[in-house]
Amino acid sequence: MPFQSNVPAGELSEKWKQYRSSMPLVAPNNKRRLEVIIVGTGLAGGAAAATFGELGYKVKVFTFHDSPRRAHSIAAQGGINAAKNYQNDGDSVYRLFYDTIKGGDYRSREANVHRLAEVSVNIIDQAVAQGVPFARDYGGLLANRSFGGVQVSRTFYARGQTGQQLLLGAYQSLSRQISLGNVELFNRHEMIDLVMQDGKARGIIARNLLTGKTERHAAHAVVLGTGGYGNVFYLSTNAMNSNGSAAWRAVKQGAYMANPCFTQIHPTCIPVSGEYQSKLTLMSESLRNDGRVWVPKNQEDAAAIREGRKTGLDIAEGDRDYYLERRYPAFGNLVPRDVASRAAKTACDEGLGVSPTGLAVYLDFDAAIERYGKSRAHSLNESNADKGRIRQLGVAVIEEKYGNLFEMYEKITGEDPYVMPMKIYPAVHYTMGGLWVDYNLQTNIPGLFAIGEANFSDHGANRLGASALMQGLADGYFVLPYTIGTFLSQEIRNPMVDPDGPAFMEAEAKSKARIEKIMSINGTKSAETFHRELGKIMWEYCGMARNAEGLQKGRRLIRELRKEFWSSVYVPGRVDEYNPELEKALRVADFMELGELMMLDALDRNESCGGHFREEYQSEDGEALRRDDEYAYVSAWEWDDTDPILHKEELIFENVELKTRSYK
């Protein structure tokens, strides 16, 4: 199978422009005769489906959700980046490109990232035209804020609900195309296999989740916008139903999985409270602008807090260790996500954790409350305001800035974060890895494309905040609608694909057999139990810190778990009915294989970079050691049940110089 990045020649800043004006087009009359299947209605899939409909292709769009509007993208809080330079603070396309490459610890493809930065500006315009109510300044112009790891203010936002508003924009455009008859919507339909014919992706097998019936759907090309696989860890900030199965089904047909071990662990999430825990909730990165992270200096205090004999308030200032400020004086509490997460783990590993489980650190707003209170008192001319008054004024400022987050925290934990310092701990949040794609966003299977979090393309080993929304929409609105032409222009002479052909019948029979097999095991343990077990193995051996021995052990444990699953899982209910337990079992089966591949990938990568930290490769003071001469490549894995094969795409840096990230 082909394995070339297909990056066009030319100057970095001219590549996309030139390529776009010279790539093959499909004439309008031919578009009507070309069918495209899009799986996923998140930002990436929703945007692509709407745009393809507008362009005149015949589109079928699939989602396992009951409505396109419920895709996981809806939950994004913080914002979306764009190189608009509306703040006149020196931002530019090049700077956004550079920040993204550097933030990704030099493990992404220059040309893709530059293109992303270029089209970022169009996304904002498009969203505004759709009626997305972005935050605005008093003059009525668009407002911005800044996010971790960068020095400009380029993040656009809609309160704490940016993902929701952007997704509704895409959803509404998609709805318009549905009503015009250009797009056919299949909600509550889950893709359970990819159909290949003559070496090309030609359709999918879908399960109607209401009736349980399998269906065959054919097209000239298939696009996966099916999101990330963070739920392989069981506990993550992802929505409960997010899963990696669509991508994994493609992998089982020969698609390459790229950098599967690159996962982002977000430092500020609400800690686990018990075994029944089903998911973790993110507390936005913006909190680190004002919150100070600390643990007690000595273990006795930490133990007393864990046992409930003391609280954070009882620890005197001198007995607290503001470890981020101590270790990283230049960036302090605002170091990038991977660095902050590892530091929290180190503190807890040293026995300094502050929740009953031992896995939490404090995020404290006391200093900010006092600082804001004083400044407020000053501006109100209250020079003799007492402590209580200052506090009251300070709390009001914090409430204005983070009120909804504080409220969410209180709802979940039952503790008042204005009084008690928040307890936080890192949690799995995003997967940089994904299906390998070339410059056209085509996988190594001709006719199969991957967009959004489902592909690996733009974030290297670590994603910067507010860049996932940007990438999903860039892929869906402004990149794929052009690049898919390189494939589809070759298809205009091919008739409609027949969903009753032998390849489809065979694929359907295989899918049905797989479902029957899972149902017939009739064992004793629920799919959920296996998922939880898998999550523990992944977190222990392939989480924030990894080492060769642990990764080997992890792989072994997963293989054992896989065996146990196929002999003792119990799936209640019937095949031909609405059956969420069956859906879950099929996804967990795929997650286990994917988890195994993640272990292998992490084992292969004998370096530390971005979200991937190998304990063997660290500097004396515990910082990540990247090894560019040997590992500046994308690992693209071809699945094999015993011995997956590694293909390497060398990363060539012509425009940026590889440097060690330093936040000290």
Place this chain on the structure above:
Amino acid sequence: MTLNLKIWRQGGKYPKGQFVNYTLDGVNDHMSFLEMLDVLNEKLINEKEEPIAFEHDCREGICGTCSLVINGYPHGPMQQTTACQLHMRHFHDGQTITIEPWRSRAFPIVKDLVVNRDAFDRIIQAGGYISVDTGQAQDGNAIPIEKDQAGHAFDAATCIGCGACVAACPNASAMLFVGAKVSHLSQMPQGKVESDTRVQRMVAQHDAEGFGRCSNITACQAECPKAISVEHIARLNRQYIGATLGSEKVAN
């Protein structure tokens, strides 16, 4: 704590639909309401019973998937809180909790606590959008929008499409949902152009789906997890009247 759960089951063993009682112990304060149901389901599966079907996804109050009527209240007794954000510390040992699905002709029951809300999608398809193709947009700052006005539009846009308003309304009207979208789009300059046709088409679809008439009871506002105000229904009404009486153009 130990709870007595009275849960609506429909489909499978209970073809006609009925309440079934369950006793669940070992529930603790920190669990969310849905985690409590997870624990019950795990128990049922271990006993080889069919678990209770309920829908959920984000579990943080934004996707609009969860849809339980708890002790008679859509999303439970806490104001401005979705069922998934509700925690067990608000219940007490020995309490009886009744759990039902949304009930409305336009939201047919799929199984147990799961309903079909496709009608909402069809209402949006009827006109809940601004007709702009990808690539046609002008610069984002070309049309300034006054900060407060953008804020008001946002207040309407924050609707999560859950359907609690319908479940709360004695007439099973979806006017709060429709009003929220009409109000969001018509308050943005970009959305004004189509506002007359939009409101007519969306209301027509609302009626065609079998949702009831709004008679200003305002139970919807009280139960809406996002505190969408009935003011948006008033704006819809004004616009609807203007569009149908004042305009020559009647949407088809």
